[in-house]
Amino acid sequence: MILRGKEVKGMLQVKEIEKKILTAHVNEASTTYVVPT
Amino acid sequence: MGTIRDRIFLFWRLTFPYGDSMNIALVFPPFYFEPMYNLPPLGLINLATVLRSSPHRVRIFDFPLDIRRKALPMDRQIYRACARHILQFAPDLAAFSVQCTTYPPAVQIAEELKKLDPALKIAFGGHNASCVDELTLSRFPFIDAIVRGEGEITFPQLVRAFDGQVPLASIDGITFRMLDRIVRNPDRELIENLDCLPASDYTFVAPLHEYRDVCGIGRSIAILEVGRGCPHRCVYCSQSIMWRRRARTFSTGRIIGEMKNLAENFGAECFLLAFDQFTAKRGFAEQFCLGLIDAGLNHLPWYCISRLDTVDKDLLNLMRKAGCETMCYGIDSGSKSTLAFIRKDIDREVLFDRVSETTEAGIVPTLSFVIGFPEESRQDLEATLELVLKSAATGNANILVQMTTILPGTDLYEKYWRRLVRDVDTYFSLGIEFDQGKRIASDDALIDSDPAIFCSFYNVPCPAATLEELNQTASYFPIIATLYPRSFLLLSLELNRSILDLFFGFLDRVAEIESIHRLCGERLRLTPQACLAYFSDFAAESLARHDILVRDFIPEVVKYETCLLSAGKAGAPSSPFHIDSSRIGDLKPLRNEKMLIERFTFDIPSLILELKCGHFPDTCPQREVFVAFSRAPDGTQVREINEFGFDFLRLCDGQSTLEEIANQLYPKYGADKDREEFAMICAEAAGTLAGLEVLAPFESA
Numbered sequence: 001m002i003l004r005g006k007e008v009k010g011m012l013q014v015k016e017i018e019k020k021i022l023t024a025h026v027n028e029a030s031t032t033y034v035v036p037t
Numbered sequence: 038m039g040t041i042r043d044r045i046f047l048f049w050r051l052t053f054p055y056g057d058s059m060n061i062a063l064v065f066p067p068f069y070f071e072p073m074y075n076l077p078p079l080g081l082i083n084l085a086t087v088l089r090s091s092p093h094r095v096r097i098f099d100f101p102l103d104i105r106r107k108a109l110p111m112d113r114q115i116y117r118a119c120a121r122h123i124l125q126f127a128p129d130l131a132a133f134s135v136q137c138t139t140y141p142p143a144v145q146i147a148e149e150l151k152k153l154d155p156a157l158k159i160a161f162g163g164h165n166a167s168c169v170d171e172l173t174l175s176r177f178p179f180i181d182a183i184v185r186g187e188g189e190i191t192f193p194q195l196v197r198a199f200d201g202q203v204p205l206a207s208i209d210g211i212t213f214r215m216l217d218r219i220v221r222n223p224d225r226e227l228i229e230n231l232d233c234l235p236a237s238d239y240t241f242v243a244p245l246h247e248y249r250d251v252c253g254i255g256r257s258i259a260i261l262e263v264g265r266g267c268p269h270r271c272v273y274c275s276q277s278i279m280w281r282r283r284a285r286t287f288s289t290g291r292i293i294g295e296m297k298n299l300a301e302n303f304g305a306e307c308f309l310l311a312f313d314q315f316t317a318k319r320g321f322a323e324q325f326c327l328g329l330i331d332a333g334l335n336h337l338p339w340y341c342i343s344r345l346d347t348v349d350k351d352l353l354n355l356m357r358k359a360g361c362e363t364m365c366y367g368i369d370s371g372s373k374s375t376l377a378f379i380r381k382d383i384d385r386e387v388l389f390d391r392v393s394e395t396t397e398a399g400i401v402p403t404l405s406f407v408i409g410f411p412e413e414s415r416q417d418l419e420a421t422l423e424l425v426l427k428s429a430a431t432g433n434a435n436i437l438v439q440m441t442t443i444l445p446g447t448d449l450y451e452k453y454w455r456r457l458v459r460d461v462d463t464y465f466s467l468g469i470e471f472d473q474g475k476r477i478a479s480d481d482a483l484i485d486s487d488p489a490i491f492c493s494f495y496n497v498p499c500p501a502a503t504l505e506e507l508n509q510t511a512s513y514f515p516i517i518a519t520l521y522p523r524s525f526l527l528l529s530l531e532l533n534r535s536i537l538d539l540f541f542g543f544l545d546r547v548a549e550i551e552s553i554h555r556l557c558g559e560r561l562r563l564t565p566q567a568c569l570a571y572f573s574d575f576a577a578e579s580l581a582r583h584d585i586l587v588r589d590f591i592p593e594v595v596k597y598e599t600c601l602l603s604a605g606k607a608g609a610p611s612s613p614f615h616i617d618s619s620r621i622g623d624l625k626p627l628r629n630e631k632m633l634i635e636r637f638t639f640d641i642p643s644l645i646l647e648l649k650c651g652h653f654p655d656t657c658p659q660r661e662v663f664v665a666f667s668r669a670p671d672g673t674q675v676r677e678i679n680e681f682g683f684d685f686l687r688l689c690d691g692q693s694t695l696e697e698i699a700n701q702l703y704p705k706y707g708a709d710k711d712r713e714e715f716a717m718i719c720a721e722a723a724g725t726l727a728g729l730e731v732l733a734p735f736e737s738a
Contacts, residue, residue, distance in 0.1 A: 014678050
């Protein structure tokens with residue numbers, strides 16, 4: 001089955017909604033305000 | 038008889054008979070708070086740096102790092118162990134950098150040191166010590182001097198005094214003991230040009246990667262001072278008092294040079310830029326960002342701290358381009374009257390918009406809220422919690438909720454010290470639980486004995502809630518706000534229940550469920566895992582008891598937020614692969630193990646967009662939508678896919694070949710195409726989904 005080079009119209013549609021960065025665990029950013037210096 | 042100054046000189050000559058070279062121990066007292074990582078002690082590094090050219094031997098004792106390395110056991114003997122360790126260096130002077138939390142450990146180690154070596158001189162420095170200098174010296178005779186304010190000029194002079202070269206009385210910025218008197222010298226002028234200070238010498242501390250590894254964080258963080266001071270007058274703040282409400286910065290060229298050096302020679306992988314007001318002077322922030330971009334250093338991530346009223350879209354976009362990943366904002370409160378009480382001169386109306394703009398620029402805002410100010414009402418507290426939820430609903434905010442902590446020297450202390458009580462531990466009093474998870478009894482006795490010196494371990498009651506309720510809110514509300522901000526606020530609106538009431542309703546429910554697992558009298562500890570496990574049912578039960586459901590889409594929002602969390606749980610993301618469309622008979626596409634695809638009956642994508650903008654509507658149009666939740670390296674990526682994508686992905690089970698999948702879908706989607714063309718469409722879809730890491734690598738048949 002040789003299909004390369006043949007132009008087809010895509011059927012899949014994908015739209016980004018959001019990206020959620022999970023912070024419910026220890027992470028670097030959540031502690032910046034209170035780190036002793 | 039000489040002058041008074043001569044007599045003082047004679048006294049001090051007899052008291053401090055040191056030679057030319059001293060051993061100087063710079064001590065960072067023990068501290069361990071699991072959710073907080075440790076950074077190198079920048080203040081002590083700076084003191085070591087300014088003494089580099091002196092004849093003295095200087096060593097930094099970083100006990101928080103030793104605890105993390107498991108080189109210093111956390112038990113009742115910890116202070117003795119610290120003292121003995123310091124004494125192995127045979128120091129002539131031990132100088133402590135002390136914050137409010139580490140004041141009791143510093144006092145106890147100092148006492149132990151003096152007991153073991155009465156000739157040793159002991160000095161304290163830092164915010165807390167600067168504000169309770171005379172009280173500290175009066176109360177603890179084993180401490181010889183306090184360095185107030187910035188130490189880079191004062192401390193070397195103190196060393197010279199202890200070395201017998203200058204009289205203590207001549208040194209501005211110190212408080213010291215002379216016979217039975219406490220002498221407080223005049224304040225030292227602030228350093229006019231910070232650039233005249235040498236760059237912090239990180240060779241005095243362990244390599245940055247050690248801090249990274251023992252704290253279990255992803256990258257080596259270097260802390261870098263950008264400026265000092267803040268012109269504002271917030272009633273709780275000791276920073277602005279210490280820096281006399283004057284903001285000064287290092288030059289941008291110097292900061293960028295230090296970043297380059299730390300990245301190239303010390304393995305720094307990201308930077309915490311220490312300064313409360315990074316964007317206060319727009320020209321400075323812009324010059325810094327442009328300088329980083331020009332120097333080709335904008336691949337280095339950095340964090341900074343600022344105020345929401347000093348940023349806008351353009352500046353945020355420039356900062357993001359220059360490498361800024363996270364900005365910490367002290368929002369404090371969502372209540373107008375509380376903002377007025379704390380003298381936070383900021384327009385409440387801009388708060389949410391600026392948070393939203395920060396998120397849109399691709400910067401993660403870390404938002405610090407404070408609850409339980411002495412005059413705060415229930416409504417004030419409610420307004421803050423609402424702003425917490427709305428901010429979290431923008432998508433990627435780190436939420437910190439802290440109870441009010443009364444720091445010495447602040448206006449809050451001056452006004453409310455008579456109302457101090459010891460009840461619950463705030464965020465600023467945790468980190469010294471060295472006796473099997475509890476504070477050592479002698480630390481508690483010390484704290485009990487002196488509210489003025491140890492006031493950060495005390496509370497001031499407020500009308501909004503009991504101290505225990507405030508403590509639970511500070512401890513656990515950020516979990517709710519991080520995991521279910523949209524559902525929670527919608528639920529509160531739908532049930533017409535206050536956020537606080539609903540929050541305690543949820544805590545009670547969790548306590549009920551978990552009571553069988555807890556020992557009698559043991560306090561509930563809400564974890565993210567418990568929140569994830571029980572919140573959906575709690576929301577469903579609450580809605581079921583509600584007679585008329587206006588916002589009938591809430592269960593789908595709960596489902597959406599649950600999927601966000603479930604899809605992002607541990608598991609390695611798949612690596613990209615390539616489709617060889619000539620072999621579709623051999624290839625068996627497999628959905629990424631951590632991916633979820635769900636069907637919704639409401640227009641969830643549009644609703645999420647509204648919620649992110651701070652609008653919490655009563656209605657949501659119905660529309661069949663398919664949503665894919667897949668794991669990204671640091672969280673969850675959410676995409677709407679069409680029905681073809683939904684059906685296609687459901688068949689990607691690793692068992693069926695691409696050809697078989699194409700054949701199965703052909704009757705529904707291939708009506709106007711020949712089979713070969715349709716197979717190619719499926720191969721293309723697989724390629725696209727693989728590029729998005731929604732599909733795992735193929736297995737050959």
